[in-house]
Amino acid sequence: MLKPKHFFLLPALLTLAAIILFPLVFTVRVSFSSWDVYQAGLDFIGGRNYARLFEDTRFWESLLRLSGMSLITVTLQYVLGFALALAVWKKMRGGRIFRVLFLVPMMTTPVVMSVIWRTVFHESLGPANDLLSMVGIGPVPWLSSAAGAFISVVIVEVWQWTPFMFLLLLAGLVSLPREPYLAAAIDGASPARTFWQVTFPLMAPISIGAIIIRLIEASKIMDTVYVMTSGGPGTATETPSYYIYIRGLRDFQVGYSAALSLAYLVLMIITLTIIAKVLMRFLVGKET
């Protein structure tokens, strides 16, 4: 039964509806319209945009590309982030300074950093090829070959977001109980064995959380691609977010880009749910 106290929830509910539900519902409605550069407004064209989406090979190719890119970047971020967190956790000399330094990439603006990295990778004028030439390595086509551009984007993503992984994992390490380590020390476990049989299992829930958060963020990669490669060469680094941006804001195919966005959202929810369940089963050993 509705009581006066329930009305105190109303402001929060209305805010929620305004900032989350309305844009979502509106996007769903737009996705069933032909809203584009000439036809503005919400006509109804049924599922034509969704049918078109299934035949859009460029979109599906970008999804496949993103899967590979996310897998590589998040794996590298996790491994490096964990290693750095372990190093700082062990009270290494100058640990406090390193903690701050490690966080700097994450705190910089992605667009600005992408511009700087684009300059670093500039094949004629950038320092990357200059440095490589000093050790006898010829000019690397960082941004003008498909493989080079892909690797460049991966490098920037790893550089920028490893600190985030580091931060979460360090927080997890700091909060671990001391008893299992005392027990391991009494049993004479080696550092490696302590890591694999104590630290890693204890860190599994936090690791899964960190990986899922990073996968969600990685799936939205846009600014790095936009600034560094514009999705090229060809379509070698085109991701779904960038493709949707082109369709929506460059081509002004508002209805179609809404359909792309929703399809992408649904695919991401399904994929990330499956990944989370698989990780839980293998790392923690139970269903969520």
Added chain:
Amino acid sequence: MKRISSTLTIAAMLTSTAMPAAVQAEADYSKYGIAKDIPGSCSYAAIDAKDYSGQTLNVITHAIPVIGEPTALHAEQFSELTGAEVNVVHVPFGDLFQRIMIPFQSGQNAYDVLFYASLWIGDFNRFLAPVPEAYTASSGMADVTDSFKGVATWNGQMIQYPMDGDRHYLKYRTDVFDNPEMQAKFKEATGRDLAVPTTWEEYNEVASVFSGFDWDGDGELNYGSAEVAKRDDLMFSAFISRAAPYAKHPDVGGGFFFDIETMEPLINTPGFVRGLELFVEAQQAFPPGGTNFGLGDEIFSFGGGQTLMSYSWDDAFIQAQQDGSRIRNAVGAAPLPGAKQVWNRETGEWDSFDEPNRAPYMTWGWSSAVSKESENQEMAFDFLCFFSNEANTFHDLQIGRFGVNPYRDSHFDSAFWQGLGWDADVADSYVTTLSEMEDSTNRVYDLRVPGVGQFMSSMANGVAEALAGQKSPQEALDGVADEWSDIVERIGADRLREAYANVVRLEDNEG
């Protein structure tokens, strides 16, 4: 007596109208950075006489510096002179279209004055106020070249206010072309005399020979060609420049991108394919990373002395001619290369030409307009007229980063450019190249139709796939043609045909 009286009255009227102008013309406006005010309906003196106190003008323009900086400058001046409040919003190029289009589509009167890429006229024309006769009849407008008046015109009515003129042309290093040692080197490599390329095949050959060695003796490697090849960074314009002479037959009218009768895309016909094949081949003479060059990289590469040749807008040439440039007065301008084999879509055969077929590309440039919904149209047009008055334009032309390029007959005056420190032969080559494009009868214009962004984005993607080796030129352009057919179907063939007729009229020299 009566006659004398009326004569005196007319004289008095003339005096009363002329006197303030004369007085104002003598006023000193040099604090605004101009050499002197030039009399006209939108001169400093004329605008100074207007009072827009208490009124507000909202302007949307490109980010600083290109067009954005002169907009801000002249907005401030206009505000000082008239008392109007002028709000200027600067938007990066990638966002400009949607920032203008969304208020238009949603019926908001967000901006009175708009600065944007002129090829968007196909999308924006429904929302723009026609330029009143008082402005179309002004002396400043009379001096605008016919081609740029054409660019501003839609269905016979001027709806854009010309304030910039753009075209693609060839830029090259005269110090290399005139160097006997380099001439000998080229002769040895090719058996031909070194000359400014007149076809794209020659361009690729010259670029290839002068790529990968230090021909200017500065200790750094040099390369043959800098081109805008980065997808989504105006690369579509570079491709049009390269394909135009193969696909634009001087004796075949009725459409360059489409057959206007059927609205069938022509983008995968042999002329375009040949242009793309040569674009792909040209990559071997690009500097390292050249396939990822945007416009800024191209300007820097040629303007900075790294490459022998380049073609695109004025910027790289102006950059090379800036004070302090190490290649100042060592550059020349020439028409875009042509083609000796031109695809005739009427006969379905290649036609041979003794003299290369040239198809100057009057590529999109900046334009301006007033919103139909604006409640301050008179003030808005006064602002645009002031922005582009003769004194301001001569000032803006001198500053490369402003992005304002010649669009009036008076701008094709070699003496003006020599006054900026350009050597006579450099200024002559620049002025001659630009002015001769105005006389061509085989020009190519942008696809100024609704959804031009979709068409160009699709084309850029196809060209990028070919440049990256993901598809052959024919496969890539077949894919583009399929996408174009889908776009035509979605937007409507009749609607597009009606809009495209405006482009075809310009290309077929029908006004």
